[in-house]
Amino acid sequence: MRVPFAKTANFREQRRHQLQVDSAKSATMRDAFPNVQVVHIELNFDDRSERIPSPQTHSLYPGARAFFRFACPCADCDGEFDLTGPVAAFIQRAPAGKRGSARTVSGHIPCQGTRLRDRAESSPCRMELQFRLVSSSEVAA
Numbered sequence: 001m002r003v004p005f006a007k008t009a010n011f012r013e014q015r016r017h018q019l020q021v022d023s024a025k026s027a028t029m030r031d032a033f034p035n036v037q038v039v040h041i042e043l044n045f046d047d048r049s050e051r052i053p054s055p056q057t058h059s060l061y062p063g064a065r066a067f068f069r070f071a072c073p074c075a076d077c078d079g080e081f082d083l084t085g086p087v088a089a090f091i092q093r094a095p096a097g098k099r100g101s102a103r104t105v106s107g108h109i110p111c112q113g114t115r116l117r118d119r120a121e122s123s124p125c126r127m128e129l130q131f132r133l134v135s136s137s138e139v140a141a
Contacts, residue, residue: 023067032066042132072111079113081129102136
């Protein structure tokens with residue numbers, strides 16, 4: 001006998017699965033950004049409540065997928081944070097002739113999703129992402 005999942009667990013699983021599918025379809029860092037050795041992404045979340053989600057850190061090396069969408073850490077939210085544009089713009093602004101040097105940029109993005117408990121009022125999620133990107137270019141051989 002199968003035990004049905006709760007609606008939020010089912011929703012959360014569908015969202016996680018879709019992100020995995022989209023990630024698998026994306027190019028590798030090596031193909032998308034051939035001159036980049038590594039990109040570190042630091043994610044800090046804040047919704048002005050007492051229970052702030054834990055920060056996340058991701059390090060993407062040449063073999064990793066160049067996928068920069070992250071689900072909102074609120075389990076009942078349908079939103080995500082898409083850093084594809086900020087990462088691409090950041091990497092394209094590489095200083096000419098400086099190999100092996102690290103660069104950094106910071107920014108913030110509000111969640112555009114709606115939390116399950118707030119759907120009746122159509123209130124947006126109050127989570128905000130503060131991110132920091134650090135990259136280093138290919139080291140000369």
